[in-house]
Amino acid sequence: MSNQAAQQMDNSPLLNGQNAGKRKGSGISISKYLSYLFLIILCIIWIVPVIFGITTSFRSQTEVVSSGFRMFPKEWIFDNYIAILENTSTAPILRWLMNSLLIATMHTLLVVVVISITGYGYSRMKFKGRDTLFFTLLGISFFPGVVNLIPSYKIIDALGWVNTSWAMVIPGLAGMGNIFLVRQFMNGIPKELDESAHVDGASHYRIYMSIIVPLIKPVLIVCALFSFTGSWNDFLWPVIVFTDVDKMPVTAGLLLLQDIYGNYRMIGQLMGSAILAIIPTLLLFVFAQKYFVQSINLNSGIKG
Known part of the structure; x- marks a missing residue:
């Protein structure tokens, strides 16, 4: 009787609907996370050159020529x-x-x-x-x-x-x-x-x-x-x-x-x-x- 009851509960429309809802919800979560990841990557691609341009404006000419790519200057100047x-x-x-x-x-x-x-x-x-x-x-x-x-x-x-x-x-x-x-x-x-x-x-x-x-x-x-x-x-x-x-x-x-x-x-x-x-x-x-x-x-x- 216990096995039959368990089988009937597994086949019940209510539980099937709940399981489908969970699967659907997990699918929505995955797509949402992928969307967030894509937006974060785009944000990084856009903001890194801007930050580098801002920090470059506070570098000395000697550091610009000699240091290569550094996100932040060794010494911040306002000259x-x-x-x-x-x-x-x-x-x-x-x-x-x-x-x-x-x-x-x-x-x-x-x-x-x-x-x-x-x-x-x-x-x-x-x-x-x-x-x-x-x-x-x-x-x-x-x-x-x-x-x-x-x-x-x-x-x-x-x-x-x-x-x-x-x-x-x-x-x-x-x-x-x-x-x-x-x-x-x-x-x-x-x-x-x-x-x-x-x-x-x-x-x-x-x-x-x-x-x-x-x-x-x-x-x-x-x-x-x-x-x-x-x-x-x-x-x-x-x-x-x-x-x-x-x-x-x-x-x-x-x-x-x-x-x-x-x-x-x-x-x-x-x-x-x-x-x-x-x-x-x-x-x-x-x-x-x-x-x-x-x-x-x-x-x-x-x-x-």
């Missing part, structure tokens, strides 16, 4: 940063940082205005050929940006914007990627809100300012963060349009530093300049990551 900040003629790093901050901030503010208005037109207003025009422009945007370098430079030159901040601020304001995100977000907002406002006599401007803009703040935050970091990190375009050292953003200035600090003569100062260049975007991420994570769900707070 590289002192030399960087004192050099205000051939490599004015602080001026470059201010130029980049001004350009990226102006570009981001204008991007938010342009994409919100454009997205409203493509999503809420009705006119002939609206969708055809939108998808045509979206398709054109898939071409590599390098194709537009020469025409863009010709336009900037004709407008007299070479060596000015406007050459960095104006191009790229109507990026179709951002407009697509805003349009898709607006399509999730019930159009009954617009109709009710129209019945009450509200104009498109009033609907846009009072109804649409407060509801699309999450996607605008995402686009603003991407636009700021994209403008700050842009390299090829500022190298082309800037030749005046005092007007350069920091990315173009770093290329100039390779000629000044290159050939293994001042590697510590070159790395120190690069570290200073990433501090503003790092601070932006630290203070804005909460809003960025909350904004990832592009349909949060909108109910049909």
